[in-house]
Amino acid sequence: MTPDLPPSPGAGAADGPASGAAAFEAAGLTRSYQLEGVSVDALRGVDLRIDPGEFVAVVGPSGSGKSTLMHLLGCLDRPTSGTLRVNGVDVSTLSDTRLAELRNRAIGFVFQSFHLLARTPALENVALPLVYRGVPRAERRERAREALESVGLGHRLDHRPSQMSGGEQQRVAIARALVGDPRVVLADEPTGNLDTRNGAEVMAILDRLNAERGVAVVLVTHESEVAARAHRQIHVRDGLIEHDSGTAGGPPERGGRTGPSEAE
Amino acid sequence: MRAAEAFRIALEALRVNRLRSTLTMLGVIIGVSAVVVLVAVGTGAKNAVESEIAGLGSNIILVVPGRLGVGALPTQSRLDLADVAYVRRVVGDPSKVTVSAPSGETVRVGRTEAFVTVTGTDENLPNIFDRPLRRGRYLSETDVDTRRRVAVLGSEVATTLFGDVDPIGRQATISGVRFRVVGVYETVGATFGVNRDQEIHIPVTTAQRLLGVTRINGIAVGASGPDEIEPLQRRVVDALVERYPGERFSAVTQTQLLGTIGTVLGMLTGVLAAIAGISLLVGGVGVSNIMLVSVRERTREIGLRKALGARQRDVLAQFLIEAVLLTTIGGVIGILLGVGGALLIAGLSPVPAAVTWWSVALAFGVSVAVGVFFGVAPARRAGRLDPVIALRAE
Numbered sequence: 017m018t019p020d021l022p023p024s025p026g027a028g029a030a031d032g033p034a035s036g037a038a039a040f041e042a043a044g045l046t047r048s049y050q051l052e053g054v055s056v057d058a059l060r061g062v063d064l065r066i067d068p069g070e071f072v073a074v075v076g077p078s079g080s081g082k083s084t085l086m087h088l089l090g091c092l093d094r095p096t097s098g099t100l101r102v103n104g105v106d107v108s109t110l111s112d113t114r115l116a117e118l119r120n121r122a123i124g125f126v127f128q129s130f131h132l133l134a135r136t137p138a139l140e141n142v143a144l145p146l147v148y149r150g151v152p153r154a155e156r157r158e159r160a161r162e163a164l165e166s167v168g169l170g171h172r173l174d175h176r177p178s179q180m181s182g183g184e185q186q187r188v189a190i191a192r193a194l195v196g197d198p199r200v201v202l203a204d205e206p207t208g209n210l211d212t213r214n215g216a217e218v219m220a221i222l223d224r225l226n227a228e229r230g231v232a233v234v235l236v237t238h239e240s241e242v243a244a245r246a247h248r249q250i251h252v253r254d255g256l257i258e259h260d261s262g263t264a265g266g267p268p269e270r271g272g273r274t275g276p277s278e279a280e
Numbered sequence: 281m282r283a284a285e286a287f288r289i290a291l292e293a294l295r296v297n298r299l300r301s302t303l304t305m306l307g308v309i310i311g312v313s314a315v316v317v318l319v320a321v322g323t324g325a326k327n328a329v330e331s332e333i334a335g336l337g338s339n340i341i342l343v344v345p346g347r348l349g350v351g352a353l354p355t356q357s358r359l360d361l362a363d364v365a366y367v368r369r370v371v372g373d374p375s376k377v378t379v380s381a382p383s384g385e386t387v388r389v390g391r392t393e394a395f396v397t398v399t400g401t402d403e404n405l406p407n408i409f410d411r412p413l414r415r416g417r418y419l420s421e422t423d424v425d426t427r428r429r430v431a432v433l434g435s436e437v438a439t440t441l442f443g444d445v446d447p448i449g450r451q452a453t454i455s456g457v458r459f460r461v462v463g464v465y466e467t468v469g470a471t472f473g474v475n476r477d478q479e480i481h482i483p484v485t486t487a488q489r490l491l492g493v494t495r496i497n498g499i500a501v502g503a504s505g506p507d508e509i510e511p512l513q514r515r516v517v518d519a520l521v522e523r524y525p526g527e528r529f530s531a532v533t534q535t536q537l538l539g540t541i542g543t544v545l546g547m548l549t550g551v552l553a554a555i556a557g558i559s560l561l562v563g564g565v566g567v568s569n570i571m572l573v574s575v576r577e578r579t580r581e582i583g584l585r586k587a588l589g590a591r592q593r594d595v596l597a598q599f600l601i602e603a604v605l606l607t608t609i610g611g612v613i614g615i616l617l618g619v620g621g622a623l624l625i626a627g628l629s630p631v632p633a634a635v636t637w638w639s640v641a642l643a644f645g646v647s648v649a650v651g652v653f654f655g656v657a658p659a660r661r662a663g664r665l666d667p668v669i670a671l672r673a674e
Binding site: 087090092112113135148149153196 | 296590668
């Protein structure tokens with residue numbers, strides 16, 4: 017449980033990840049693609065601040081740019097212009113290798129289609145991020161087991177994804193996102209491939225994660241019920257933030273924060 | 281990521297696609313085992329021929345009329361015993377010169393008949409050639425001088441004609457004339473495909489009279505030491521050319537034979553190895569192809585790994601190690617099969633096969649190198665994949 021630390025605006029210029037820095041801080045973020053010679057603007061200037069411990073839903077119709085925003089926040093992609101700070105670090109200064117290390121340490125991913133290694137047991141799937149952190153095998157397995165137990169899958173350690181239901185697979189994916197103790201979990205349509213019951217279960221886990229561990233959760237979805245479970249909704253349309261419930265039109269630095277107590 | 285981890289991931293990937301991995305390896309297996317087997321056969325043949333030549337004796341110079349060489353037509357010999365005497369004078373030591381006048385004849389003992397090479401020679405033969413006796417004696421000077429009808433048999437001839445009976449003192453009919461057996465040689469094997477255990481030696485004088493042989497085919501001179509071979513060889517040829525102006529005579533030594541044959545067989549082995557190497561190269565192309573398929577197939581996996589923190593070099597290492605493992609495992613299997621095949625050939629067929637450590641080491645090195653060479657391009661492609669695009673791939 018991270019206590020509320022009022023972030024000092026604009027002070028995130030320090031090089032290393034500062035504990036007081038925003039999880040994400042974007043200014044004038046744009047991303048355009050070249051599609052058959054035509055430039056398509058997916059994001060057209062996004063200012064955004066998400067603090068540690070927040071539970072945010074990014075909502076918008078398909079093609080609104082919310083997936084692009086997600087990829088930028090997840091350091092999977094680089095902005096065309098504008099700056100993005102993750103934990104206070106300007107990602108444009110990082111090499112691909114450093115970016116990979118940042119993803120590994122700071123961010124956990126949950127995908128709509130789970131993205132588990134099909135022929136690999138749950139335990140190994142969950143341990144994968146630690147492989148790239150150079151954690152010894154025994155410790156990896158221990159931490160992966162703990163992560164699986166925390167999502168209620170302690171009895172499924174050696175099962176392969178093909179032997180599990182969609183809901184269970186997504187819980188394995190959440191365990192994998194958690195295992196590296198990230199500050200943020202980025203969930204891209206995590207309930208999109210699940211039925212209502214399993215979707216609710218996944219949302220409950222994300223909720224609990226946010227409340228109990230203080231991990232910031234950024235959720236991309238187009239389902240309004242799912243978005244309603246977050247404490248702050250960011251509506252994206254045509255590559256711009258159309259509405260931000262947390263900031264309510266104010267500057268992003270004064271982003272609304274939701275303490276763990278309110279999550280209950 | 282630790283190297284051990286990269287190996288584990290690569291092995292796992294190979295295990296999961298067992299059939300495909302095996303088929304891909306097959307190209308390398310075939311190439312490597314072909315290299316090992318063909319080099320073994322080539323080397324074995326070379327060793328066998330060299331030991332045959334060395335088994336003749338030491339410091340031997342063979343003098344024949346005409347030009348000697350691959351493709352040269354056999355020359356009608358004009359040498360006779362007078363020329364042998366002349367060469368003896370040139371050499372200085374008569375006991376170091378012997379003569380050969382072979383002819384194919386039928387030999388009979390009771391009802392047993394054999395067609396063998398009957399060679400007229402003289403008492404100096406054992407001074408020059410390495411031809412140990414099993415029983416009895418060599419031809420003697422008296423045998424040659426008095427044209428005795430005596431014969432020394434090769435070991436196989438003796439067995440064919442006399443079976444288990446001791447042939448010494450017994451009669452054998454050569455071309456209708458009765459000869460007395462005075463000696464039997466030890467088994468010496470074949471030289472240039474001529475089985476010397478199938479020969480009968482009789483005095484050259486007897487051969488000339490009874491078998492109608494007047495010319496002699498060749499003169500063999502024994503040098504007293506390795507340093508003497510070349511000057512002696514030149515002296516004998518010069519002397520013969522002086523005696524028969526305008527004619528050619530050739531003298532070959534064991535060293536020259538060894539050198540020539542070694543070069544020819546070495547080239548042959550090289551060509552065989554190169555052909556086998558081409559199949560190894562084709563195997564490598566197969567590996568490259570499969571790795572490209574593998575990268576495409578696992579694009580989503582690559583995207584996921586990158587999202588979870590795999591660096592470009594982690595992904596590159598994973599696929600490169602996979603390719604190298606593929607070819608290395610194939611190489612080791614190929615070496616085992618090749619060595620086994622070579623031993624089998626050596627054991628079951630008359631083809632001599634000698635596995636050489638350098639061909640094994642080379643085959644192993646090349647299979648590792650093939651993995652690196654043909655694995656780099658697919659692995660780089662994997663490493664450079666954009667995670668966003670890779671995650672979306674189908």
